[in-house]
Each structure stands twice: as C-alpha cells, then as structure tokens.
Amino acid sequence: LSQTIEMAVTDSLTGLHNRRYLDSHMSMLFTRSISRERPLSVLMTDIDHFKRINDTYGHDAGDDVLRDFAGRLHRNIRGIDLACRYGGEEFVVVLPDTDAQMAAVVAERIRGTVASTPFLIRNGTTGVDVTISIGLASLQPRDDSVEKLFKRADIALYEAKKNGRNRVVGAVA
Ligand code: C2E
Ligand code: C2E
Secondary structure (H helix, E strand, O other), X not given: OHHHHHHHOEOOOOOOEOHHHHHHHHHHHHHHHHHHOOOEEEEEEEEOOHHHHHHHHOHHHHHHHHHHHHHHHHHOOXXXXXXXXXXXXXXXXXXXXXXXXXXXXXXXXXXXXXXXXXXXXXXXXEEEOXXXXXEEEEOOOOOOOHHXXXXXXXXXXXXXHHOOXXXXXXXXX
C-alpha cells in the first residue's frame, strides 16, 4: 500500500513530488507559517524555451533535460525544502522558514547551477545549454490563501520571462 501512495504523489519521470502532493501539503505549510509567524517562500520555476529543445532534439532529449534539471534542483536545496514538478516544464520549490532575502540566495544558486553547465542528452554525447526563469514570492501577513502567494510567484515568473529569461524576479509584496 505504501508503494501505491508513493507512486500517487511522485512524478514518475523525475522522481520529484507531483502537483497532487504539493496541493495536499501546501495548505498545511501555509497554515503553520501563518500561525507561527514564520516566513515561507515559493519559487515558481520554468525551463526557458523548452519546446525548442523538444522540437530540435526530440522528446527523449526533452525528458533527459527534465530529469537532469530535477537532479540539480534536488541537490541544491535542503531536505526540509520541497521540490515538485508542477506541470510539463514547470517546477515549484517551497522553502519553509525562509524569507524573501534567503530565498533569493537559493533561487540564484539554482539558476546558476543550470546556466553554468550544459545538459547532456543522447546518451551523454550531446550537450545543450539550458536556462531557467524563476518567480519568487514570500508569504505576507495579509495573505488569506495559498492561491494569493502562488499568484504573486506566477506574475514574478512572467516578469522574468518578459525581461529576457535566465533570471530570478522577486514578487512585488
Ligand atoms: P549561504 O549559502 O549564503 O546562505 C545564506 C542563507 O540563505 C542561509 O543561512 C539560509 O538561511 C538560506 N539558505 C541558503 N540555501 C538554502 C536552502 O537550500 N534552503 C533554505 N531553506 N534556505 C537556504 P544559514 O542557514 O545561516 O547558513 C549560513 C551559511 O552556511 C550559508 O550561507 C552557507 O555558506 C553555509 N551552509 C549552511 N548549510 C549548508 C549546506 O547544506 N551546504 C553548503 N554547501 N553550505 C551550507
Ligand atoms: P541538506 O541540508 O539537505 O542540503 C542539501 C544541499 O542543498 C547541500 O548539499 C547544498 O548543495 C544545498 N544547500 C543547502 N543549504 C545551503 C546553504 O545554506 N548554502 C549553500 N550554498 N548550499 C546549500 P551539500 O552542501 O553537499 O550538503 C549536504 C548535507 O550536509 C546537507 O544536506 C546538510 O545536511 C549537511 N551540511 C552541509 N553543510 C552544512 C552546514 O554548514 N550546516 C549544517 N547544519 N549542515 C550542513
């Protein structure tokens, strides 16, 4: 049974948590942060021009990039942080007890670890340059729902894309 539950909350391609897991845990993290008056930050993360990678190199290569990115993500956050595959090439990182300033350190580290080293595809024979854009938002005392926090992260991600990609943009509080 536990294996079934594990599968239900895991993204099979990347091994990260899936959106279902995030949705079920986020309200708890949100409530806890509010009641304890502790910070909470989210990073809305999207691989730049992912469709171009798929179109140029094929879907297997796209899958390699998603898996490699998930690994880099996982290796660069703490055990208590939560990384999840949110949709196709969109990932969400939740950072409990982390304010906007500290979250920016983490986001910049993740961005850098992607941009600095090409991703290997085609059994390691080909390297592709990949970049990501990140929208960062932190919990505000007036937030009355998880959706508001996510909405700000989404808008910040949109700004990051609009301003040229390969960058971290913090939400306007
Ligand atoms: P730093 O790397 O400049 O990180 C500054 C602060 O950002 C950290 O302060 C922490 O509050 C936050 N932060 C950074 N990375 C993460 C993260 O992945 N997840 C979360 N939730 N928060 C993060 P803190 O904890 O006082 O750490 C001070 C310094 O100690 C760090 O400065 C870093 O130089 C070092 N450090 C702490 N833990 C680790 C670790 O697991 N690995 C490495 N390589 N260095 C660490
Ligand atoms: P962890 O806390 O689960 O962190 C996993 C990885 O996230 C770290 O691998 C590092 O790549 C990144 N990371 C987390 N926090 C920070 C940070 O504050 N700054 C930076 N620059 N990177 C961070 P890493 O460095 O190989 O560390 C592996 C494990 O060793 C960590 O797992 C943690 O359990 C422990 N560790 C390493 N350095 C420190 C430290 O300075 N203080 C404490 N308390 N634990 C540390």
